[in-house]
Amino acid sequence: MNNSSGQRILLSNDIPMSEFHSIATLSIDEYISKGGYKGLSKAISELKPADIIEEVKKAGLRGRGGAGFSTGKKWEIVDSSTGDKKYVCCNVAEGEPNTFKDRSLIRSNPHQLIEGITIASYSVGANDAYIYINEKYTEETAILEKGLRDAKEKGYLGEEILGSKFSLNIEIKKCPDKYVTGEETAMMEIIEGWSAKPRQKPPFYPSSRGLHGNPTLVNNAETLSNIPHIILKGGDWFSKIGSPKSPGTMVFTLSGDVKRPGIYELPMGTPLRKIIYDCGKGLNDGMVFKAVFPGGPSNSPVTEAQLDTLLDFDSLRDIGSGLGSATVIVIGDSTCIVNTVLKFSRFFMEESCGQCPSCQMGTVKLFRLIKKVEDGNGDMSDLKDIEDTCSLLKNQSVYCHLLMGATLSVEGAVKNFRSEFETHINEKKCIYKSEDILATI
Numbered sequence: 001m002n003n004s005s006g007q008r009i010l011l012s013n014d015i016p017m018s019e020f021h022s023i024a025t026l027s028i029d030e031y032i033s034k035g036g037y038k039g040l041s042k043a044i045s046e047l048k049p050a051d052i053i054e055e056v057k058k059a060g061l062r063g064r065g066g067a068g069f070s071t072g073k074k075w076e077i078v079d080s081s082t083g084d085k086k087y088v089c090c091n092v093a094e095g096e097p098n099t100f101k102d103r104s105l106i107r108s109n110p111h112q113l114i115e116g117i118t119i120a121s122y123s124v125g126a127n128d129a130y131i132y133i134n135e136k137y138t139e140e141t142a143i144l145e146k147g148l149r150d151a152k153e154k155g156y157l158g159e160e161i162l163g164s165k166f167s168l169n170i171e172i173k174k175c176p177d178k179y180v181t182g183e184e185t186a187m188m189e190i191i192e193g194w195s196a197k198p199r200q201k202p203p204f205y206p207s208s209r210g211l212h213g214n215p216t217l218v219n220n221a222e223t224l225s226n227i228p229h230i231i232l233k234g235g236d237w238f239s240k241i242g243s244p245k246s247p248g249t250m251v252f253t254l255s256g257d258v259k260r261p262g263i264y265e266l267p268m269g270t271p272l273r274k275i276i277y278d279c280g281k282g283l284n285d286g287m288v289f290k291a292v293f294p295g296g297p298s299n300s301p302v303t304e305a306q307l308d309t310l311l312d313f314d315s316l317r318d319i320g321s322g323l324g325s326a327t328v329i330v331i332g333d334s335t336c337i338v339n340t341v342l343k344f345s346r347f348f349m350e351e352s353c354g355q356c357p358s359c360q361m362g363t364v365k366l367f368r369l370i371k372k373v374e375d376g377n378g379d380m381s382d383l384k385d386i387e388d389t390c391s392l393l394k395n396q397s398v399y400c401h402l403l404m405g406a407t408l409s410v411e412g413a414v415k416n417f418r419s420e421f422e423t424h425i426n427e428k429k430c431i432y433k434s435e436d437i438l439a440t441i
């Protein structure tokens with residue numbers, strides 16, 4: 001399995017999207033033969049927009065782009081906001097290291113996403129939608145372009161969809177391969193033709209005031225891929241899968257020091273241990289488990305003693321970590337944790353857009369301090385400085401959460417793996433081999 005190209009997707013049977021997936025891209029005819037576009041047909045012919053929003057709320061679906069915000073509530077805000085027109089934006093920026101889930105969903109089943117965007121647009125009253133996609137995803141962009149053409153030809157897109165009064169145009173908008181471009185207000189800037197700088201947010205921005213000042217629904221590609229299944233099988237059905245407060249499944253990108261890295265759709269609430277040892281088949285030969293970042297570089301690492309924690313938004317938050325966009329990075333004993341967070345902090349330093357002084361200067365300071373310790377030149381006062389800098393910076397992001405993410409993994413690494421930082425200081429060098437676990441850094 002090639003975990004960095006997203007070429008394979010491994011799924012079990014009892015979960016929403018599994019039966020719709022294949023290694024090869026599902027054509028529109030194959031999708032339709034498996035029940036595809038029936039959700040859209042039901043939505044348009046049998047349901048009012050308010051009924052659909054109610055169904056999504058009943059499902060309890062929470063956004064898969066990182067924050068876990070209630071999807072139904074977000075749709076309701078867009079629906080009730082006024083403007084000259086409304087927009088839907090599907091987020092496929094996917095600029096976080098070691099994250100490939102949206103790419104895989106598109107490769108295996110583009111129509112599931114197109115159907116989800118169309119149902120969302122019908123529900124909130126939008127006639128224009130964007131698929132905002134990372135420019136490095138050239139193959140996925142071509143798949144989507146063909147998907148949009150095929151859907152239009154069969155009447156699922158374009159003017160008067162399925163004979164109704166509802167029309168929708170979906171445009172593909174490429175974005176630079178930078179982490180901050182995935183932040184929803186930076187996305188607005190790019191679509192409007194500016195550079196990727198997050199905007200200041202009044203409450204419920206951009207749901208109430210987004211593209212060109214109009215109400216705009218922003219959802220992650222995986223969030224929207226769940227929608228056809230919810231509409232077809234019902235919110236009650238969906239709400240029974242996974243954890244009570246985080247229903248459904250999540251598509252996890254598993255990487256790092258495991259035997260079988262890959263992309264796995266699992267019910268929310270699956271124990272962390274299971275994805276590492278059942279799906280990933282455990283640590284690489286000769287390695288012993290050290291740590292896992294269950295929510296990518298923006299969340300705290302978890303220890304062996306915490307491996308029975310459930311993979312959902314609330315359980316991980318309760319132990320001081322987070323699910324993020326389900327990027328699970330496993331660290332074995334021959335990978336240095338200081339070196340790992342050094343790579344993370346270099347990533348955040350380079351990705352900061354520079355408009356908040358605390359982020360621009362703080363990410364540089366953190367990188368330099370961690371590098372000093374990793375190189376064996378640090379002392380205990382540097383370790384204290386790392387801790388103080390993290391707690392000072394944590395809540396100082398002005399326009400977006402990049403800075404908070406940059407501090408959380410470092411703060412958690414020092415808290416849970418302090419002895420490893422101290423060993424670097426006492427030995428005046430790094431005594432751990434460092435596997436290159438970060439595919440894109």
Ligand SMILES: Cc1cc2nc3c(=O)[nH]c(=O)nc-3n(C[C@H](O)[C@H](O)[C@H](O)COP(=O)(O)O)c2cc1C
Nearest residue numbers: 063064065091093094095182183184219220223401
């Ligand atoms: C620095 C940064 C990068 C982000 N990158 C992405 C991304 O690549 N994809 C994504 O869906 N959300 C990303 N987000 C979250 C979006 O701002 C937004 O919350 C999300 O697209 C909403 O969709 P959801 O409600 O379906 O999760 C990012 C946020 C931040 C702060």
Ligand code: SF4
Nearest residue numbers: 353354355356359400
């Ligand atoms: S927190 Fe950092 S990345 Fe986000 S807007 Fe401010 S400077 Fe830019």
